[in-house]
Amino acid sequence: MRLTDIDNTTLMQRLEVEDSDWGRLGANDAKRLATLLLASRYFEEKILQLDKMGLVHGPAHSSLGQEGGAAGSIAALPVTTLVNGTHRAHHQVLAKALNALYVGDFDPVVDRRLSHDMREETRMLMMEILGLKGGWTGGRGGSMHLRREQLGIVGTNAIVAGGLPLACGHAFAEKVRGSGDIMVSYFGDGALHQGATHEAMNLAALYQLPLLFFLENNRYAVSMSVEQSTFETQLQTRPLAHGIASVSVDGMNPLAVWLATRWAHDYITKEGRPAFIAAEVYRYYHQSSSVPGSAFGYRSREEEDAWRERDPWPFLSRQLSERGILAADDLAAIEEAVAEAIDYATDACIEGKGSAARIREELWPDPESVDDHLNSDMSEFAGVRYAEREDFSDDELEEMTFIEAMPRVMGARMREDESIHIFGEDVANMGGGTVGATRGLIQAFPGRIVNTPITENGFCGLAAGAAVSGLRTVVELMYSDFFLVAGDQLLNQAGKIRHLFNGTASVPMVLRTRLPGLEGYGSQHSMDPSGVFALFPGWRIVAPSSAFDYVGLVNSALKCEDPVLIVECQELHRRKDRVPAAMDYYIPIGKARRVAEGSDITLLATLTMVDKCREVAERLGVSADIIDLRTLSPRDVDYDTIGESVRKTGRVAIVEQTTRGSSVGAIISDEIQRRFFDYLDQPVKRVTGRWAPPTVSKALERAAHAGETDIELGIRDLFKDSGLPFAETRGD
Numbered sequence: 001m002r003l004t005d006i007d008n009t010t011l012m013q014r015l016e017v018e019d020s021d022w023g024r025l026g027a028n029d030a031k032r033l034a035t036l037l038l039a040s041r042y043f044e045e046k047i048l049q050l051d052k053m054g055l056v057h058g059p060a061h062s063s064l065g066q067e068g069g070a071a072g073s074i075a076a077l078p079v080t081t082l083v084n085g086t087h088r089a090h091h092q093v094l095a096k097a098l099n100a101l102y103v104g105d106f107d108p109v110v111d112r113r114l115s116h117d118m119r120e121e122t123r124m125l126m127m128e129i130l131g132l133k134g135g136w137t138g139g140r141g142g143s144m145h146l147r148r149e150q151l152g153i154v155g156t157n158a159i160v161a162g163g164l165p166l167a168c169g170h171a172f173a174e175k176v177r178g179s180g181d182i183m184v185s186y187f188g189d190g191a192l193h194q195g196a197t198h199e200a201m202n203l204a205a206l207y208q209l210p211l212l213f214f215l216e217n218n219r220y221a222v223s224m225s226v227e228q229s230t231f232e233t234q235l236q237t238r239p240l241a242h243g244i245a246s247v248s249v250d251g252m253n254p255l256a257v258w259l260a261t262r263w264a265h266d267y268i269t270k271e272g273r274p275a276f277i278a279a280e281v282y283r284y285y286h287q288s289s290s291v292p293g294s295a296f297g298y299r300s301r302e303e304e305d306a307w308r309e310r311d312p313w314p315f316l317s318r319q320l321s322e323r324g325i326l327a328a329d330d331l332a333a334i335e336e337a338v339a340e341a342i343d344y345a346t347d348a349c350i351e352g353k354g355s356a357a358r359i360r361e362e363l364w365p366d367p368e369s370v371d372d373h374l375n376s377d378m379s380e381f382a383g384v385r386y387a388e389r390e391d392f393s394d395d396e397l398e399e400m401t402f403i404e405a406m407p408r409v410m411g412a413r414m415r416e417d418e419s420i421h422i423f424g425e426d427v428a429n430m431g432g433g434t435v436g437a438t439r440g441l442i443q444a445f446p447g448r449i450v451n452t453p454i455t456e457n458g459f460c461g462l463a464a465g466a467a468v469s470g471l472r473t474v475v476e477l478m479y480s481d482f483f484l485v486a487g488d489q490l491l492n493q494a495g496k497i498r499h500l501f502n503g504t505a506s507v508p509m510v511l512r513t514r515l516p517g518l519e520g521y522g523s524q525h526s527m528d529p530s531g532v533f534a535l536f537p538g539w540r541i542v543a544p545s546s547a548f549d550y551v552g553l554v555n556s557a558l559k560c561e562d563p564v565l566i567v568e569c570q571e572l573h574r575r576k577d578r579v580p581a582a583m584d585y586y587i588p589i590g591k592a593r594r595v596a597e598g599s600d601i602t603l604l605a606t607l608t609m610v611d612k613c614r615e616v617a618e619r620l621g622v623s624a625d626i627i628d629l630r631t632l633s634p635r636d637v638d639y640d641t642i643g644e645s646v647r648k649t650g651r652v653a654i655v656e657q658t659t660r661g662s663s664v665g666a667i668i669s670d671e672i673q674r675r676f677f678d679y680l681d682q683p684v685k686r687v688t689g690r691w692a693p694p695t696v697s698k699a700l701e702r703a704a705h706a707g708e709t710d711i712e713l714g715i716r717d718l719f720k721d722s723g724l725p726f727a728e729t730r731g732d
Helices: 021-024 027-052 067-075 091-099 116-129 163-177 189-193 195-207 235-243 254-271 301-308 312-322 329-347 402-416 454-468 478-486 485-495 547-559 609-620 637-649 664-677 698-704 708-720
Strands: 012-014 082-085 151-158 181-187 211-217 245-250 277-281 397-401 420-424 449-451 471-478 507-516 540-542 565-571 576-580 591-595 602-604 624-628 653-657 684-688
Touching: 012 471, 012 591, 021 254, 021 329, 027 067, 027 254, 027 312, 027 329, 067 091, 067 211, 067 277, 067 312, 067 540, 082 091, 082 163, 082 547, 091 116, 091 195, 116 277, 116 329, 116 540, 151 449, 151 454, 151 602, 163 195, 163 211, 163 454, 163 485, 181 189, 189 195, 189 211, 189 591, 195 211, 195 235, 211 254, 211 454, 211 684, 254 277, 254 312, 301 684, 312 329, 312 602, 397 402, 402 420, 402 547, 402 576, 420 576, 454 471, 454 478, 454 507, 478 507, 507 547, 540 547, 547 565, 591 609, 602 609, 602 637, 602 708, 609 624, 609 653, 609 708, 624 637, 637 653, 637 664, 653 664, 653 708, 684 708
Parallel strands: 012 245, 082 151, 082 181, 181 211, 211 277, 245 277, 420 449, 420 471, 471 507, 507 565, 540 565, 602 624, 602 653, 653 684
Antiparallel strands: 397 576, 591 624
8 A cells, every 4th residue: 555645736834024024114004004003902992991891882802912913914905905804803994994094195194193084983983882873883783793885894793704605705796896806804713613614715715706814813712722622723724625825924913914915915816716814813801801811711821921022013113113114203193193083982982081981872872773774675666567467468478387487587687687696506507407497597697607515604695795795696595494504694694784784784685495395305305494584574585376476576586675585385386377478577575465355264375375275265165365475574474465354354364384383374473463453253373284394204294284184174163263153154
């Protein structure tokens, strides 16, 4: 047996600063670097002071000691660079904000004061961290969720590694636009062990995205050291595994980071591939506390003292002064300018001194605004053509199946809007994906139908980030249950972004999910996701029961500025319907359709159960008002149409094929009884499948789902509970 080494061409390097490298840092670059570093340091010290005074609500994750990484990297990048980060990001976002405004003839040494815009952004950042209405996003984000799009700060993230898939999306959008700008995503050593990080690195390398992964290795994830977290402590092996060139650097030396970042930017722009920087930094204090980590016993005072001796500001100021790059008076002027800006920001938020200090009362947001910006105001739909089937003549209608309508309507919209991109497993293979939903689109729209690896969390996050950056993204999940793998990016990120950032960001993203129904795919492929998505008010949910409705609802989903879930039932795929050939009409999100007129009972149905309800009611001779809900997001359900029917019949059943536990009907039932209690002759009934998820056995699968028998029993129960025999109630 003979073992031979495998060749590897991916760069994995260490940057060491040579004495001559200081000559590459001119006076202007040095002023910029010193300003960003000092501002980060002074601002963080002030936040820590306010936290000790009990004026910061929630955690304030201190980055004191880590400023060399943030300032060194951002000072080296163009002002148009985009960034996001994690929960410990004050130093990054302030450095980025000031760098974006460090333009023209601004000179902190000459002016001895930061510019007006710099001072105002510093004030607004402090207000945001304190939860005040004058903050970047009205105080919604606080310390961990910081966004200022006009300055290139696209949003920091409280979920460890949560921002990395989103960063792929932002970079994807910049690549599509050909802007030449790169995206930088900051994260810590704890994030490196998250699956989302590896999914993001794989996608960035696969799609050759202009993305810089910037690891701030401060050695501890809360109290867990790198050595406690992983067997392989050489962290650069992670990007190496994905084919991403990397460089490690002493993050306590701002010049070293500055040089490494200039290298990375050149590499990304010239090679057209992502890069990775591993900066070794140190946080002086515990996770979100004003005391050092040694107080909790997970590191020693000796270790902390050794790192403090390498503090980036004393080191940088000494080098700049001794090498004649900046005079001591220059550095003093920068300190004066920065200190004044921090004091100005603090005084704008706080009144009183010492123990009497408090937040200015008039700065708190109005509690009545708590639900503002959960969703778009739908103004994007102004001027669209809403229509139902009866609005078209026979000459305008063409017979087609559900599955034939899918690629046709998508192609029609893609021809009108170049920003639409489709992502999913196999969507660009097999002539149209696994069910044919992209048939004919692959050749018509090259580069816009994007195959993804089996990394749902990664590519759903990429699609969400790209949507925030202005693309319209469509994600096809091969089976609906797979949304659980992508739960963070879909529910915690995409569904919350608009509200979290106070309406400053939209997520025009469409998620298509397939329900196999009675196809024998078992309990891990057959879940209706509506009930789970209904828990997150940022999502719109539509459930088309016909090809006609599918076209109109897809058009609306692609127009909407919110993320929209489209539930696609495979049992309906081959069902034919009459659809307008032009496919240019819209069905309003939030508008139900009465499919049968009746006076005895109201049946609220979804998906396959719409036709089944009609068939059962006709067979039993029941006069049923049958309503296809079509929209299932709780805040959008058409309670006007429901209320009109309830006032007429007094008896209601919500009919879903899905299992009882995953049903959205419980939410709708509760709302009906709250709104229309006086008109109900009995409690709202729910017709669903059983509690158990469907299994592969045909017999057990049918038992788990609701069917015609369940509908009939539900109808009979409605009459029985009215106190009259079924036949007598019907007038027989």
